Amino acid sequence: MKPLKVLIVDEVQSDKLLEETLQKYGFEIACLPLQSLDLSAIVLSLLPDIVVLNVFTPTQAMLKAILTINQSHSVPVIIFAEDQDAETINQVIKAGVSAYIVDGLDTKRIKTIIDIAIARFREQQALKDELKKTKSQLEERKLIDRAKGLLMKSQGYNEDEAYHALRKLAMDRNIAIGEMAKNVISMADLLK
Known part of the structure; x- marks a missing residue:
């Protein structure tokens, strides 16, 4: 090492x-x-x-x-x-x-202090990364819900049908469902 x-x-x-x-x-x-x-x-x-x-x-x-x-x-x-x-x-x-x-x-404590600081830093980084991931998932969930609402309103789908339509669109285009939700929202905004 x-x-x-x-x-x-x-x-x-x-x-x-x-x-x-x-x-x-x-x-x-x-x-x-x-x-x-x-x-x-x-x-x-x-x-x-x-x-x-x-x-x-x-x-x-x-x-x-x-x-x-x-x-x-x-x-x-x-x-x-x-x-x-x-x-x-x-x-x-x-x-x-x-x-x-x-x-x-104190020379006897310096190495221990550094080791503890590194461990504490890594733990904080892991928490920050987890928080960032959770926020991202929440944002994606909001986009999916908004896109489902748009599909329900424009196509007359129920919530389950809107989700499956969104999922199928994402699979057909080989993109994540969150990305497809962004595309549906963008398209709806353009058509206003």
Whole structure:
């Protein structure tokens, strides 16, 4: 198995503890200083497997960049920070950070923290994927019901006949029934 690529963005450059510890555990490391860094652009160019931020406190720009990262190249983001403020913690969670560790840069715990953050991230991704799939199925169901209603109104079918007609149309054209429902709705809109 190839090593995971970790992007470390470090506000404390004099301390190489995080970088050295992760290298010891076999991670492939890219370590960059924090100053005026476009975090989302760097992540999109490097495509790391994990992003680790070692900062005093996460800034609004940093949290916005994490949101952008989660939308374009979703990866686990771990923040080691000094800020224990409840509002900061709430903002960090809303940004989609997988782990926020306060005063916890202990070499014995780093590997475990990263493993837990990755597991938590994967679980959240699975839930997001399931939600997306369910929403898509619901939208398709609504389209099918609308197309059935149009067929019932225009052809005088009952609900069962309308569904079977829609299904037959989809099978004859070798397309999904949801796609056929979109076509029926589009055609009905054109004929208005």
